[in-house]
Amino acid sequence: MNWYTWTSQAAFDNWHATVIAGLGLPWIGINQNTGELEPQKQQTTAYTAVTEVSNIDWRAPVGDDIAQTYAAGLGQPSTPPPTPPEP
Helix, strand or coil: CEEEEECCCCHHHHHHHHHHHHHHHCCECCCCCCEEEECCCCCCCCCCCEEEEEEEECCCCCCHHHHHHHHHHHHECCCCCCCCCCC
C-alpha cells in the first residue's frame, strides 16, 4: 500500500466514489474468523480514508491493485501524512 495526495477533498471524493462503485460497496459484514456473513455487523462502506494535511494536500493509502485499476483521478504518489506531536 502506498500513499497518494490530492489537491482537494472534492478531487479525492470523486476518485473514491468511482472506486466504491467499482468494488460494489457497501459490503455486508463478514466474520473474519469464520467467513460467515453477519448482516447485523457494520457494513464496509469505504475503500480508504483521507487525511487533510492542508487545504491543498489530502492524503490516503491506496493498494497497488486499486491504483492500477482506478488510475483515472488517482492523486500523485506521496508520503504518509506527518504525525502530530504528542501533547
